[in-house]
Amino acid sequence: MVPGRIPHAACSKISSARSPGSGFRTTHRTRPHLTVSVGAALFDGLEPLEQIYRRADGQLYESKAKGRNRFTLG
Numbered sequence: 892m893v894p895g896r897i898p899h900a901a902c903s904k905i906s907s908a909r910s911p912g913s914g915f916r917t918t919h920r921t922r923p924h925l926t927v928s929v930g931a932a933l934f935d936g937l938e939p940l941e942q943i944y945r946r947a948d949g950q951l952y953e954s955k956a957k958g959r960n961r962f963t964l965g
Contacts, residue, residue: 902931902964926959933964 930951932943946965954961 902962928954928960929962930954931962931964 928951930947930949930953932946932950934943950963950965953965954963957963
């Protein structure tokens, strides 16, 4: 959840977290190869939270089905 964000700002924030060098630090000498798949759902203030989580979870599985390092908003 990205509270208080309009859709394009939330997408930008999430997309930047998926990009290389997004702030992940490690003590290893070599940088690990990481991928992140994200599913997100917009909240209109009326829909029950359980339903929003269900939609976001569905979007996550859609992202994973499309391959690595994907972001799906629905």
